[in-house]
Structure formats: C-alpha cells, structure tokens
Amino acid sequence: MIGTLVNVGAVILGSAIGLAFRSRIPKRLFEIVFQALGLFTICLGLVMAFKSNNMLIMVFSLVTGSLIGEWINIEKGIENFSEKVKHKLGKEEDANFSTGMITAFLLFCMGSMSILGCFEEGMGKGANLLLTKSLMDGFSAIALTAAFGIGVMFSSIPLFIYQGGLTLIAILFGNIMPEAMIIELTGIGGILILGIGINILEIKKLRILNMLPALVIEVILCYFFL
Numbered sequence: 001m002i003g004t005l006v007n008v009g010a011v012i013l014g015s016a017i018g019l020a021f022r023s024r025i026p027k028r029l030f031e032i033v034f035q036a037l038g039l040f041t042i043c044l045g046l047v048m049a050f051k052s053n054n055m056l057i058m059v060f061s062l063v064t065g066s067l068i069g070e071w072i073n074i075e076k077g078i079e080n081f082s083e084k085v086k087h088k089l090g091k092e093e094d095a096n097f098s099t100g101m102i103t104a105f106l107l108f109c110m111g112s113m114s115i116l117g118c119f120e121e122g123m124g125k126g127a128n129l130l131l132t133k134s135l136m137d138g139f140s141a142i143a144l145t146a147a148f149g150i151g152v153m154f155s156s157i158p159l160f161i162y163q164g165g166l167t168l169i170a171i172l173f174g175n176i177m178p179e180a181m182i183i184e185l186t187g188i189g190g191i192l193i194l195g196i197g198i199n200i201l202e203i204k205k206l207r208i209l210n211m212l213p214a215l216v217i218e219v220i221l222c223y224f225f226l
Contacts, residue, residue, distance in 0.1 A: 003121045003130025004163040008156045010138035011108065015153035018145025025146060033147045034200060041107065041197030048110075048190025051183055057221045058188050065214025075209035078102060078158075085154055099199075100148025104155035106196050106208060107144070108137050109162045110189035115182055118163050122170025130163075181222040188218050 025033075052058050069075075082098040108114065117130035145152040192214075195206045 001121070001164060001167055003117055003127030003134070004160060004167060006127070007108075007130055007134040007137060007163065008160050010134040011104070011141045011156045011159060012153055014138035014141025015145040015150070015156075018142040018152065019150060021142075022146050022149065030147055033143065037143065037147060038197050038200035041200055042194055043197075045190045045192070045194030045197055048186050049194060050187075051190065052187025053180070054184060054226070057184060057218065057225065058191070061188055061214045061218040061221060062191060062211065065217045066211045068213040068217075069210035070207070072213075073210065074212060075102075075207045078209050082151065082154070086151075089150070096148045097151035097154075100144065100151030101155045102151075102209060103148065103196055103200065104141065104144050104152040105158045105162075106192065107140065108155060108159050110193050114163060115166065115185055115189075118166035119170040119182070122167040178222075178226065180226045181219060184218055184222050184226070185215060188214055 079098050079102075082101045085101075086097045113129055113133040113136075117127070117133055120129050121127045141152055192208055192211055195208045195211070198204055199206055199208065
C-alpha cells in the first residue's frame with residue numbers, strides 16, 4: 001500500500017502548491033487552463049480507448065454499467081459527499097469544489113498506470129509504477145487546483161479508497177487476472193476520461209460517475225469471454 005500512500009501524499013502536496021499560486025492568476029488565464037486541460041483530457045481518453053481489442057464488450061459494458069449506475073445514482077451520492085465536505089470547510093461559495101474533486105479523482109484513477117501499478121504492488125512486484133504515477137499526479141494536481149480549487153485536494157480520499165481496494169484485490173486475485181482484461185479496462189477507462197474532457201470544455205454535461213459500474217461489467221465479461 002506504500003505506492004498508494006505516496007500517490008495520495010503527492011496529490012495533497014501538488015494541490016497545496018496549486019492553491020498557493022491560484023490567487024495570483026487572473027481569471028482569463030483560468031479560462032485558458034480549463035480549455036487546455038479539456039483538450040488534453042480528450043486526447044488522453046482517445047489514446048486509451050483505442051487500446052481496446054474488443055469493442056463489442058466495451059459497448060455492452062458501457063450501456064449496462066451506465067444503466068446500473070444511473071439506477072443507483074452514484075453521481076448524486078458523490079456530489080452529496082462533496083457538498084458535505086464543502087460545508088464542513090466553510091467553502092459554500094466555491095462553485096467548482098465538487099467539479100474539481102470529481103474531475104481530479106477520475107483523471108487520477110482511470111488510467112492504466114493506476115490499475116497496473118496497484119496490481120504490481122499487490123502481487124509483490126514493487127511500487128515503482130505507482131511511484132512514477134505519483135510524480136505525474138503531483139504535477140497534474142498543481143494545474144488542476146489552480147483551475148478548480150481546493151476540491152482537487154479532497155480527491156485524495158476516494159483515490160486512497162480506489163487504489164487501496166485495487167491493491168487488496170490484487171493481493172487476493174491478482175494471479176488469475178489476465179493481461180487482456182487489464183487492456184480492456186484501460187480502453188473503457190479511456191472512454192470515461194474522454195467524457196471528462198467533454199465536461200471540462202462544457203460541450204455537454206455527462207454523468208460520468210454513473211458510468212463507473214461499466215468497469216465491473218467489463219471485468220466479468222472479460223473473465224468469461226476472453
């Protein structure tokens with residue numbers, strides 16, 4: 001779990017640095033940062049999505065997972081949690097708190113490095129990949145916090161739960177998870193990241209969190225059909 005703890009620490013440190021510089025940045029520069037982040041996120045999502053080798057499983061997982069997520073209404077639950085945190089911090093006027101927290105969490109967690117890194121560490125192969133990811137996430141947190149505010153720092157909470165959970169799964173089941181499954185998870189993660197980019201650019205508001213069960217459906221289908 002060392003890699004995840006370092007990753008969480010890097011996000012908190014990067015966010016703190018971003019907050020220190022945020023007050024010195026003019027509003028028009030925030031707008032261009034949003035646009036740059038949105039374009040980069042879309043590009044990253046496309047690169048990851050094209051790694052998938054089985055589009056049929058991806059589409060079925062996305063549709064089925066989205067229906068399940070919408071029924072449970074995951075996004076509403078996360079937004080309520082972030083609103084409670086915002087209230088506790090006295091940040092009611094911060095309109096970007098929830099957006100920053102959710103966007104940062106999805107960006108930090110949907111990449112292949114997150115999945116592969118947790119499985120490497122959980123299977124006793126070291127935490128080198130997660131340590132590398134920590135460095136990248138730390139710098140990303142600076143830019144994200146400068147754009148979205150302190151909500152990015154609090155993405156470290158679901159980040160710890162997510163990566164800690166993956167590491168635990170790897171300890172228990174890592175030896176039976178084929179590489180093809182991880183590739184397909186990367187592909188569907190790319191689709192979700194593409195949706196985040198669309199949200200950042202305000203092209204259309206997509207309920208990305210409600211699509212997260214697609215990852216679970218993907219694992220089940222890959223286990224039986226790949």
